[in-house]
Structure formats: structure tokens, C-alpha cells
Amino acid sequence: MDRRIIKTRKEIINAFMKLLKKKGFEKITIQDIADEADINRGTVYLHFEDKYAIMDYCIDSYVGKLLENCAPGEEIVLKKEAFNAIFNYLGENLDIYKLLLENDKNNSFNQKLKATVESQTEMAVGHMVKSDGASAEIYTQFLVAGFLGVIDWWIRNYPACTAEEATDILFSMVTHITAIE
Amino acid sequence: MDRRIIKTRKEIINAFMKLLKKKGFEKITIQDIADEADINRGTVYLHFEDKYAIMDYCIDSYVGKLLENCAPGEEIVLKKEAFNAIFNYLGENLDIYKLLLENDKNNSFNQKLKATVESQTEMAVGHMVKSDGASAEIYTQFLVAGFLGVIDWWIRNYPACTAEEATDILFSMVTHITAIE
């Protein structure tokens, strides 16, 4: 892709995140973003409909970064190393993810994360428990919701516990559940 | 001026200075600069004839920064605060100025600096010593050359002495000379 597009988009989201931190979503104007990014105001409109679209794009890309940084192309959940990688990565970039969650009124973050986690959990559950369709699906839904719930809580309430503690407790619950059979 | 020009030029000189530090002037290629700056190679040619022009531009702009940071619009030399400001600024950005001097085969740095220092010294000397034309000019030339020589030595040999020591010694010499009359 054209370098200019990549650079401009990066500048916009950097400016947006900076402003999100400084004054909160509601007070952000397109003008602000253009000024902060040092680009023409019209250029912002070439890339995004409005600031809601920018917020959405941010969530998208940061969820993407989280996933690709923690399990590039492989199964994400139900492996202890993967859990650990996720909590560690979140810990290192906590300010960003906290900011996103706090300003995410539509629960987009969880929904986007769920899309990937769900499909990969399905596969993992398919391998581990030999159950008929309905019961496997219940396992899956329970695991996914539990996992996402803990992630959400951990980000919002850090430092309620360390990444290691979160990993250990979460993983032990998952293994107990998948061993019920 | 168009933002794009400013940004691109900044990216080029940043890349150039980084490469100057990493591999030295001779080994730098236009290709390198384009890669490092993450811009198209052709774009470099839109702004500069060759890498010598970039080097020249760097010296120009860093001499400019030095001057405007130390005496914005006023007389530069023959005031203690000005001396102090110059040495302090140089000290804070020593890596850059050292790099420039070490790679300045044409003595451009001194020449460019001289242009400003000379004209302002002339004025200062005109006020301080009541001499006829020729003798005032000798005062001026002596002061300018001495000043530039100390600056050059100080940058190349830091930390031979602190900014404060350099300021004090240089200023005491200047005051003794201008008091000869």
C-alpha cells in the first residue's frame, strides 16, 4: 500500500489516542485530531467518517495487535504460554488498553476479541473433550465468556493481581473444566 | 509552506544524521537515506541534488538552530549570558555538533557560523571601542577568530572543560581585550 496512507493513518490514531488520554472521547474534535497529528483537517475525512469510526478503527487495530503479538497464526487459548503472553502483553501496554476499555461504550472491544477467541476455542474444545455438539458448544461458550470476563476485569482493575497470578488461576480453572468429562 | 515539504525534509535530515552516526558520510547512499526515512528514493532527489547537498543543508540548519536558540534576534557575542547559552546548548546537543564537525571537510560549519558572528561582533566592537576603521576591524577579526576557534576546540575535545569554565575563560579574555584601548 502507498506509504502515505500508512503514515497518515498512524498519525491519526496516535493523535487520537493522545487526545483520548488528555481530554476523553466526548471532548475530542476532528480539528483537534488534525492539529495534533499535524495534518490537514480534510485529510482526516479522507480516512474516517467521524471520530466514532476512528475509535472503532483503534479498537480493531489494538485487538489485532494483541492477538498477533500473543499467538501469531496459532491457537490462542487453552495453552498456558498463550495466557501468559496475553497478560504480559496487556501489562506492558496497559495504559492503551485501559483507555480503550474505559471509552468503549458499545463493548466493541470484547466483541471483536470474542470473534477470534471463540473460533479458536471451538477447535481446542473439539480436540480435548469428546462430546456431542450441544455440550461442546456449552463448554466453548462458558470458556470464552469466562476468559473474556477475566481479561476485561484484569485490565480495568490492574494491579489487582500480577500477570502470573492471573495466568495461573485462569489456566487452572480451564484445565479443571475441560477435565470434567 | 506545505506541511509535506517540511515533514519530508525533516525525515531526510533525521535519517541522514542517524546514518552519519552509524556508518559515516562516505558509506551513506541515497538508497540508505530513503530506506531509513521510509520515503521514496525519488523523493530525496526532489529535495536535494546529492548527499553533499544534504550535508550542507544539515550544517546550515544546525548552525541556524544554534544561533536562534542562543540569541534570538539580538547580539550574540560579547555578552556573558550569550556565551553561556551557546556552550550549554552545544553541550546538550554535543553528539550532533560533534558529528557535523567531524564530517565537515570544507569547514562549512565554521564559515556559516562566522557569517553571523562576524557581523554582530562588528556592531558590538563599534559600540565598545572608539577606534578608527582599521583598528576596529582588527579587534573584530581577532575576536571572531578566537571565539570560533574556542567553539571548535570545545566541541571536538569535550569534556576537556565544562561549559561554565569555557564561558568564564572566554569572557574574561574578551573583556580584557576590549578594555585594552
Added chain:
DNA sequence: CCACAAATGTCTATTAATCAACAGATTGGC
């Protein structure tokens, strides 16, 4: 010494970003 890779300098067509101007919508203070 030759071959092959990399860098150069230049070009064209295309695209993204710019500025400036606009009328209409919001907002905050008096």
C-alpha cells in the same frame, strides 16, 4: 578481469495530501 549486484539519476502516470473557501451546525459567555 569479468560478472553480477547495488546504487544512481531521470522519467512518467497516478494518487494522496494540501490549502482555501464555503455554508450550515454547535457551543459557550454575556
Added chain:
DNA sequence: GCCAATCTGTTGATTAATAGACATTTGTGG
């Protein structure tokens, strides 16, 4: 409420940067 200032969303003309291609030059290793 109203005025002024700001922000919005869009436009059109212009300019800078892009990718890609090209023939040429440089320079390094076999």
C-alpha cells in the same frame, strides 16, 4: 436569547510524493 467563535462536512484546484521503469555507473567477490 443572542452573538461570536468554533467546529463541521464538503468542494475544487493545486502540489508533493508514490511506484515502477529505465539506461547507466559503480564496486565487490569469484
